[in-house]
Amino acid sequence: MTLQSNRRLGPLRALGLAAATSLIATGAAGTAQAADAPLPVTITGEDRVDLSLHSDNGDPTEPQVDLRLNAPGEPFEGDGVIPPVFTGDYTIRIDASELAGVAKVKLPCDADGLVAVCTGSELYAGQQYNKVGGIRLDIGDDSEAGDFGSITVTGEGEGLDFTPLSIDVLVGGPEFVNRRLSLPKDFRAGDTFEAPVGLRNAGSTAAEGAVLRFHGSRGVSFPDSYGNCSYAEVTTGSLLHQGTDAICTFPDGIEAGAAYALAEPLKVRTADFALHDIFTYSFTAVGPGEAAALRAAKDYRPGTGPDLGLKKAGDADPKDYAKYADLDLPLKNTYDLELTGASPAGEAGDTVTAEIGFRNNGPAWVSALRSGGEPIGFTVAVPEGATVTKAPQDCGENTIAEGVKGYLCWVTTPLLEDAELSFPFELRVDRVVEGAKGKVALPEWDNPFDSDHTNDSAWIVLNGSDEATDGGTGEADGGTSGGSTPPGSGDGEGDSGSSGSSGTSGSSGTTGTSGTSGDVAGDDAGGGLALTGAGGMALIGGAALLALGLGAGVIVLQRRRARQGGGTTA
Numbered sequence: 001m002t003l004q005s006n007r008r009l010g011p012l013r014a015l016g017l018a019a020a021t022s023l024i025a026t027g028a029a030g031t032a033q034a035a036d037a038p039l040p041v042t043i044t045g046e047d048r049v050d051l052s053l054h055s056d057n058g059d060p061t062e063p064q065v066d067l068r069l070n071a072p073g074e075p076f077e078g079d080g081v082i083p084p085v086f087t088g089d090y091t092i093r094i095d096a097s098e099l100a101g102v103a104k105v106k107l108p109c110d111a112d113g114l115v116a117v118c119t120g121s122e123l124y125a126g127q128q129y130n131k132v133g134g135i136r137l138d139i140g141d142d143s144e145a146g147d148f149g150s151i152t153v154t155g156e157g158e159g160l161d162f163t164p165l166s167i168d169v170l171v172g173g174p175e176f177v178n179r180r181l182s183l184p185k186d187f188r189a190g191d192t193f194e195a196p197v198g199l200r201n202a203g204s205t206a207a208e209g210a211v212l213r214f215h216g217s218r219g220v221s222f223p224d225s226y227g228n229c230s231y232a233e234v235t236t237g238s239l240l241h242q243g244t245d246a247i248c249t250f251p252d253g254i255e256a257g258a259a260y261a262l263a264e265p266l267k268v269r270t271a272d273f274a275l276h277d278i279f280t281y282s283f284t285a286v287g288p289g290e291a292a293a294l295r296a297a298k299d300y301r302p303g304t305g306p307d308l309g310l311k312k313a314g315d316a317d318p319k320d321y322a323k324y325a326d327l328d329l330p331l332k333n334t335y336d337l338e339l340t341g342a343s344p345a346g347e348a349g350d351t352v353t354a355e356i357g358f359r360n361n362g363p364a365w366v367s368a369l370r371s372g373g374e375p376i377g378f379t380v381a382v383p384e385g386a387t388v389t390k391a392p393q394d395c396g397e398n399t400i401a402e403g404v405k406g407y408l409c410w411v412t413t414p415l416l417e418d419a420e421l422s423f424p425f426e427l428r429v430d431r432v433v434e435g436a437k438g439k440v441a442l443p444e445w446d447n448p449f450d451s452d453h454t455n456d457s458a459w460i461v462l463n464g465s466d467e468a469t470d471g472g473t474g475e476a477d478g479g480t481s482g483g484s485t486p487p488g489s490g491d492g493e494g495d496s497g498s499s500g501s502s503g504t505s506g507s508s509g510t511t512g513t514s515g516t517s518g519d520v521a522g523d524d525a526g527g528g529l530a531l532t533g534a535g536g537m538a539l540i541g542g543a544a545l546l547a548l549g550l551g552a553g554v555i556v557l558q559r560r561r562a563r564q565g566g567g568t569t570a
Contacts (some may be wrong), residue, residue, distance in 0.1 A: 090157025108133025
């Protein structure tokens with residue numbers, strides 16, 4: 001045991017809290033100051049790192065701490081040269097000497113042992129372009145459970161006032177893993193799942209308390225309300241982020257190596273429209289004081305019932321626990337995607353509108369939560385004798401077969417269970433061809449969640465009689481749609497390419513289209529296209545639908561590096 005491990009640092013009582021601080025919104029420093037006052041700069045980065053004695057602590061090439069400088073002002077948006085808010089020399093000193101014998105440390109910049117000095121000459125508003133460097137931490141040969149220390153980061157520069165950063169590092173502390181979940185095979189939409197929520201402390205030391213966080217997406221709710229929990233519902237904004245979040249606190253100690261379970265299963269109710277919704281939970285170690293602060297977080301309302309208890313679970317198989325615990329539910333439900341056609345009429349030289357309809361007849365929504373909301377595509381052929389003069393924003397010109405062009409249209413997801421959208425095409429009648437037809441079609445997919453495939457295609461009938469424009473396979477138009485992954489199928493391997501950056505109409509469930517179609521055709525997908533009808537030839541729709549799989553979605557934040565001298569280029 002190193003000397004540092006015998007010191008009881010006050011900040012270490014907050015170890016385990018940093019993971020939850022994102023629940024409490026904090027604004028960047030932007031206070032106005034006098035012209036001769038120093039510019040306030042905050043050194044930012046992770047303020048806590050826990051090192052496990054039982055795992056590899058993540059990718060050894062990736063730092064756990066990303067150091068940046070946050071300067072006042074509105075962050076630059078747009079293209080071109082980014083104007084600095086400060087020009088002049090400054091230094092950032094990173095002192096990790098307290099970690100000698102505690103952990104291995106890799107510092108950025110000009111490092112001399114466990115101390116590094118970074119220099120700079122410009123600062124920009126915000127922190128995106130003010131990157132200092134990363135700090136990588138790993139256990140060493142001398143690391144033991146309970147070892148801890150701090151890294152101190154300070155700054156100095158004429159005309160600057162730096163707020164320092166302290167990074168607490170603990171080796172072999174409490175390390176919670178969560179009990180795995182599995183869904184009953186007969187579970188359906190509208191059912192309530194009694195989740196056997198639990199944890200195991202796989203770390204080397206006890207925890208003063210625990211915090212349980214759980215989340216349900218839009219189709220999930222929690223019928224019970226507990227006095228030691230706080231709840232927040234999100235019902236506006238992106239459908240991807242709507243749902244319920246909860247925080248529960250447990251002040252009693254969590255012994256090292258012991259397993260615990262909730263005193264009663266956590267009830268997880270699903271709506272009638274639910275399909276591939278997500279329930280997830282996790283436990284983290286935290287002290288009683290910090291736990292109380294979490295429950296008072298902004299926008300969380302306290303529960304009203306009795307407290308939810310946590311009890312020892314006895315012997316537990318480590319294979320039943322994992323770092324992440326989540327579940328897709330239900331796996332059984334259906335929706336009905338339907339296309340409707342149009343039957344405009346006009347003389348030669350007239351411009352007419354063919355309004356294509358797309359709707360979900362439910363009962364389920366298309367959640368597409370794991371894929372992050374990839375779009376559904378359908379194809380549109382142009383009737384013979386007509387030219388498209390204006391296409392919907394969410395549609396782009398596309399090659400549909402060898403030598404044949406049509407349109408590929410996109411519907412954004414998630415898609416509400418009662419969504420109804422409109423895709424108006426303006427057609428110029430170049431010559432009257434009685435009963436000219438253009439097919440509108442979803443891919444011929446093997447989709448077990450779409451309950452009715454007879455309405456997956458429709459027709460634009462130009463200058464026709466009273467024949468139907470919707471439903472059925474109709475006439476054979478040549479070509480066969482290739483296989484495509486249905487929305488929410490769990491494949492998670494669909495290739496979205498660069499297309500389908502469609503607007504918000506699909507997620508809002510309102511009539512009308514919005515946004516842009518992206519690069520589905522490589523050309524301008526808006527008005528002014530001169531695409532002549534191809535005699536009602538069928539569109540090959542095998543690639544017209546992006547797979548809406550259930551693989552874990554990952555958002556990669558690309559950070560631009562600030563260039564030295566005279567500002568930086570966005």
